[in-house]
Amino acid sequence: MPKVDVTAVVNAHREGLLLKPTLDSVRRCFELAREKKLAVELLVAMDRSDELTLEVVQHGIADIDNARIVPMDYGDVGHCRNQAALLAQGKYVAFLDGDDLWGKNWIVDAFKMAQADARELVLHPEVNVYFGQDPHVFVHIDSEDLKFDLAGLALVNYWTSLCFVRTAFLVSNPYPETNLLEQMGYEDWGWNLKAISAGALHKCVPETGHAIRMKRVSLVRQTNSAACIAEPSDIFPAALKNRSKKANSMIRIAA
Template identity: 35%
Template sequence: MPDAAPTVAAILTAHAEGVMAGLSFRSLLDAVAVARNEGLDVEVLVVLDNPTDATRDAFAEAAQHGATVAEVSYADQGKVRNHAVGLVSADLVAFLDGDDLWSENWLVDAHRMCAGSADGDRVIGHPELNWFFENQQNLYFLPDQTDPAFDPALLRIANPWDALCLAPRAAYVEHPFAARAVADGYAYEDWHWMLETYLAGYVHRVVPETIHFKRRREGSQYVQARARSVLTRPSELLDFAWWQERDRHL
């Protein structure tokens, strides 16, 4: 009889974060330890995309901590995440960028919400709070789709969530991240993924008392995209006609 698949895959992606990537990896391991103490079977994967030597060195001892390390050459965060999903077998997947941090309770509490929800395998969990640091210092409280005050029309003008969530692996398989194409006027792959999963019936929930610490640095992909005034890729949810049709059926 084959072994059962792990419960959760904790995936860290990195590129040129250097020493900071080591701190992010430690944060991931702390959250994994808490989850395992609660009985969860967690697989750990690190995917390095065209890494600098300093970033590669940060994971020189990753295998000693039970992590698998893979190296790719995409220069594209969305493609890296798609590749990573193909390397794991867990039913739930959580991503962490190589310069961000999780609160220690993230994996265990996000799993508890997603696995215990009435929506079953259609729930995507997000932290309650994003705490930005370095070149941007502010707090952002994420909305819960099931909150009566949440207006889905917000999705037409902004992305209230991001890819550092815990989601069913099937959501990534069914809706892979679009390729980054800033030169063609397209970016914000996270936003497009949120639009597509929302349309597909996935429910975006907030996990109470969890925090993601997110580094906002000069030259990040997000900062570059904003500077180029690019758009997210087309989606039905961005089409006003879709909302007119929806309203007619309410």
């Protein structure tokens, strides 16, 4: 089996025509990646998709080498990501939702950064441009930045789900599943916490960006309405203890 450097995973549901620009952005990333001699593959994870979405994907990947469609029936994006990781042939997995867009240099620059650092990294773009409903710009923070506050992750998710990560790490540390009835959600937030617990660093790839479509109806909005929380993590007691130690030290210095 030929070596694959990066598996691009597009999570598709019922996006219909919105999937075309998403697949076009993957194609542009692949063109640059292949110019840099990277071996890439595309896996479209289609979870309970409709006929229009399937037709768009079939036409959209027809001219993309090493692309395949994987039908799924989970109704859960975290479960789909986990299954995609098991099927991926690449050393790294890069996720993209079916109505979002990658910047052209995302795969190349993320791969270069991952290869240059021996530590376990979860890579994110520097900037996210949200468009559609409630447009805004969201700048990711690096977990080694002096302004990074680990305890703050108990209140807000610092990173989007469109990460670049080593496949073996993801297989060993799968995404939690969403259960709105039991008020457990935010699979990406829960996984970001799990990754830290497993020793990974969340890093930003300089001069990279994603465009993320905001919709009136989305899983995030449904999760918010259900008053969900992310999967509990064991990182917060230690973070709060360290914060308390720092505060006490500052009090003693001031005294």
